[in-house]
Ligand code: UD1
C-alpha cells in the first residue's frame with residue numbers, strides 16, 4: 001500500500017497529572033515498552049511519509065525518548081496546552097517551518113491522521129484500515145469511533161436521522177440527550193490535508209473548557225458541505241487511554257492477556273496465563289512450556305522445547321532448545337541447548353552457559369562463560385570466569401574476582417575437577433584436566449593435569465570433647481561412643497593425603 005501522502009500527528013503534550021508521577025505519562029511502560037512506544041510502533045506500521053509528535057509537559061523527558069524510537073519524527077513543542085485543535089495547529093506549523101515558501105499548511109498533502117500517545121493497545125492494522133476507509137470514502141474528516149457502555153467523559157458522535165455525522169460534542173458541552181449517545185470519538189481522526197489546513201485557523205475556543213477543540217473540524221466540514229465519516233472500531237480497548245495508575249494496570253493486564261493468547265495460539269504451552277507476563281518483544285518457539293509465576297521480559301528469546309519456571313524472571317535472555325530453567329532470576333544471560341539452571345539461581349549479565357551445562361541451586365554468575373557440559377551445581381559465586389567444557393566445579397566455590405580495586409578473570413580449562421569450598425583468587429588459571437582438593441584457595445596457576453591442594457594438614461586431638469566440654473550432651477555422646485579421655489602422647493593423627 002502507498003503511504004507516500006500520509007502524515008501522522010501524535011499528541012503527547014498533556015500533563016498526565018492523575019498519574020501523580022515524576023515520570024511523564026506516555027513514558028510509563030506496558031509490556032516492556034513505553035505507552036508512546038506502542039503508539040509509535042503502530043504508526044510505523046502505516047509507513048507514513050511524515051510523523052510529528054507534539055510535546056509539551058516534561059518535554060525534556062519525552063522528546064529524546066521519541067527521537068530514540070523514531071529518529072525521523074519531527075518534534076513540535078506546544079508550550080501551553082490549549083486543546084487538541086491547538087496541538088494539531090502547532091504540529092502543522094512545525095512541518096511548514098522548513099517548507100520553501102514558509103506558508104503554513106503548504107507542506108501538507110494527502111491524508112493526516114491524528115492519534116494520542118497514551119493508547120498502548122492500538123495496532124498498526126487498525127490504523128491502516130481506518131486510513132484506508134477514510135481515503136476510499138473521500139471524506140474531509142473521518143472519526144475512528146467506538147460504541148461503549150459508559151460514554152461519560154468522551155466526545156459524542158452526533159448523527160442525523162440518515163446516520164450522517166453532524167458533529168462531535170464534548171461531554172461538558174453536550175445536552176442531556178446527547179449524553180445518552182453511546183458512540184464516542186476515540187480521539188483518532190483522519191483528515192484530508194487541504195481541508196485540515198483551512199479548518200485549523202477557524203477553530204475557536206468558545207466552549208465549556210475554553211479550549212481549541214480539534215473535534216470542531218467536523219462541524220466546519222459539514223458547514224462547507226463536505227463528507228464526514230465515522231467508523232466504529234470493534235475492539236474499543238485499542239483506543240483506550242491511560243489517565244491514572246489504575247487504568248495503567250488494567251491496560252497492562254489486557255495487553256498481557258493478548259500477548260499470552262497469541263503465544264498459546266502459536267504453539268506455546270502456558271500453564272497459568274494470569275501469572276505469566278510476557279513483554280511485547282519476546283520471541284518464543286513452538287513447544288516451549290511456561291510454568292506459573294514467570295516473567296519473560298525485554299528481548300528474551302526461548303527456543304523450542306525449553307521449559308521455563310515456575311517463578312522465573314528472565315530479562316533480555318536467550319534460552320536454548322530443550323533447556324530447563326527453574327526458579328531463576330536472569331538478565332542478559334545466554335543458556336545453551338539442553339542446559340539446566342536452578343532452582344534459585346541468579347544469572348547476571350554476561351553469563352553464557354554452554355549446551356548441556358548446569359548452573360545449580362544458589363549459584364550466582366556474572367560475566368561467566370561456562371562451556372558445553374560444564375557444571376557449577378551448588379552454592380557458588382562465579383564472577384568474571386571462563387570454565388572449559390566438561391569441567392565440574394565443586395560445591396560452595398567462590399571466584400574471588402575483586403581485589404578491592406579492580407576485577408580480574410579466572411580461567412579454568414577443559415575437563416577439570418575442582419573440589420568443594422574452593423576459592424579462586426583472580427587473576428588465576430587452572431589448566432585442562434587439572435584438579436584441586438577440598439577447601440583449596442587457588443592463588444597461583446595450576447598447570448594442566450596437576451592437583452593443587454592448599455588446605456593445611458588436619459590435626460586431631462583425641463578426647464577433646466570429654467575434657468573441654470565435660471558435662472554437656474556432646475561429652476556424654478562421645479563417652480557413650482567409647483571415646484578415650486586422654487590424648488595419648490604422639491597420637492595426634494594427620495591426614496596427609498587430601499585427595
Ligand atoms: C478528547 C476529544 C474527545 C474524545 C477523547 C478521547 C477533543 C476536543 N476531545 O477529549 O472527543 O472523546 O479525547 O479520549 O479533542 N493534548 C495535547 N495538547 C493539548 C490538549 C491535549 O497534546 O493542548 C493531548 C493530550 O496529551 C492527550 C490528547 O491530546 O493525549 C487528548 O487530550 P485530552 O485532554 O485527554 O482530551 P479529552 O478531553 O479526553
Ligand code: MG
Nearest residue numbers: 153187241243
Ligand atoms: Mg482524555
